[in-house]
Amino acid sequence: MKKVFYLSFILFLMSLLIKCKDKNAEFSPGSGDPRLVGTWQLVERRYPIDSSYYLHDSTHVQAGYVIDSTFINGHYVKDSVFVNAHLVDDSLKVIKSVDSTRIYSAISPQTLTFGTDGKLTASGNEMTYYNPIKYFNVDKTYPDSLFINFFITTNRSTVPFQQGLSIKGDMLVLLPRCERLCYSKFTRVH
Known part of the structure; x- marks a missing residue:
């Protein structure tokens, strides 16, 4: 009799927990870093290219x-x-792998917009790398470290990955993980 009571009680609690589940919950990384908030335009990018002959x-x-x-x-x-x-x-x-540096003009702007709510928006045909990224936050693990966490949502799971970050005045440099030096330089638009 006690087993039936406990089993019924556990099933009742589980049904309450299932009903409490928020099905419309959206991921939030927190507020955006004030140093990053705004729109940044890509001006230079260095990346490796594999060449074969x-x-x-x-x-x-x-x-x-x-x-x-x-x-x-x-x-x-x-x-x-x-x-x-x-x-x-x-x-x-x-x-062999060679490094290529490309300069971008303002004629067809390639931009990243960092929102105050931690959302990231990319625009331009050269920004396809950032299109699946919807959220960001600055890593505050170390007081002086500058790393940015980008979040990709796939299969109902939000997964972070980290890149180096450097901000000097109106110049933002993102440093993805590469075997050699690679970077993307941006200038602040507004």
Whole structure:
């Protein structure tokens, strides 16, 4: 009898908790950092580009006898074959990564807008990297560290990732994690 009572009580509490669930809850990273709030226009970006090409070469093979063997009736039979002089073509694929720096003009502005509510909006065809990012906040783990947390919502889960951040006057530099130096420089629009 006690087990039935406890089981009923637990089921009742679970049904209350399920009903209390807010199905319209929206993620909020908190208020935006006043140093970032506003619109910033992309002026320069440095990023790695993978470059690949083929090197073609040929090697001269001299004429001579080549020892060969053949499997006949369950036995290997050694033989030699005369090979005429010829060229052997060869190619080698070379893959290297180079850094590219691009300067952007104000004619077609590429902008990021940091809102006071922690929301991020990207505009421009070169800002596709930032399109899935809807929220941000400045990491306050260390008093003098400047890292920014960007939040992506996927599969009903909001996941942060971090980038370096540098603000000097009206210049904002975002430093994504790269093997070598890469950055995006922005100037304040308003």
